[in-house]
Amino acid sequence: MSFLTYLINGISLGSVYAIIALGYTMVYGIAKMLNFAHGDVIMIGCYVVFTVVSTLSLPTWLGMILAIVLCTALGITIEAIAYRPLRQAKSSLAVLITAIGVSYLLQNVALLIFGANTKSFSSVVNIEPIKLFASTGNAGLTVTGETVVTISACIVIMVLLTLFVNKTRAGQAMLAVSEDNGAAQLMGINVNATISLTFAIGSALAAVAGMLLCSSYPALTPYTGSMPGIKAFVAAVFGGIGSIPGAFIGGILLGIIEILSKAYISSQLSDAIVFLVLIIVLLLKPTGILGRKIQEKV
Numbered sequence: 001m002s003f004l005t006y007l008i009n010g011i012s013l014g015s016v017y018a019i020i021a022l023g024y025t026m027v028y029g030i031a032k033m034l035n036f037a038h039g040d041v042i043m044i045g046c047y048v049v050f051t052v053v054s055t056l057s058l059p060t061w062l063g064m065i066l067a068i069v070l071c072t073a074l075g076i077t078i079e080a081i082a083y084r085p086l087r088q089a090k091s092s093l094a095v096l097i098t099a100i101g102v103s104y105l106l107q108n109v110a111l112l113i114f115g116a117n118t119k120s121f122s123s124v125v126n127i128e129p130i131k132l133f134a135s136t137g138n139a140g141l142t143v144t145g146e147t148v149v150t151i152s153a154c155i156v157i158m159v160l161l162t163l164f165v166n167k168t169r170a171g172q173a174m175l176a177v178s179e180d181n182g183a184a185q186l187m188g189i190n191v192n193a194t195i196s197l198t199f200a201i202g203s204a205l206a207a208v209a210g211m212l213l214c215s216s217y218p219a220l221t222p223y224t225g226s227m228p229g230i231k232a233f234v235a236a237v238f239g240g241i242g243s244i245p246g247a248f249i250g251g252i253l254l255g256i257i258e259i260l261s262k263a264y265i266s267s268q269l270s271d272a273i274v275f276l277v278l279i280i281v282l283l284l285k286p287t288g289i290l291g292r293k294i295q296e297k298v
Contacts, residue, residue: 014255039229
């Protein structure tokens, strides 16, 4: 039962990474930008829920809706102010430095408002644990409500996002911009609006992922989103950045590897093992598991 417990916990953690990685992979696939402030949007969403529920004593559902709305607005604002002016920059280094600057800005704003002390986050999930394989003399396997909701939410988000991209007009516009934004603009597609929509969706997903993450691991600080954000980026690269199914697969595998490493090898070395696996995968397949090689036209 121990291995099965670790496996389910790994899938649950991986589901959070997958939801965050979807934001990375969509932004990179469409705008060709790496939004390293994405992890801190997670933290902002968690603080919104914490403030609404714990400080103002308002309903949890209201905090969740406000977190998604505010994170969506924050994503659109970050894109418009920080990234859009640099979209035509000759060096991608300018965008990278700006992303790091936005990340530190959000962290320090959170420090000024909420302080450095760890806050206890109240779970947004109100579902009783499920017992599996229980019998006389056998306690069986207990699956928490947070685990059930996290895995279910990841699958639903993955399916809905895939359908949105492939079946809707806005999704088709995203695909066109990802192929060639210049040609897409000539065809009448509003490139700025399409990229803003991409940031909006990614930031909304970050808010959902943050709530699920802090529900399972209820410690909230201004740095809560930093490491999950980095690991989710690793998951996106692992699965093939730019690929929605790749982000899903990369996130799940990363979560399983991390939990099994903590259980059977060393909790101190689990992060190192995660990055070591990434290096090995990229040495064998540089584009990631589902990534495709892009032919540059000269």
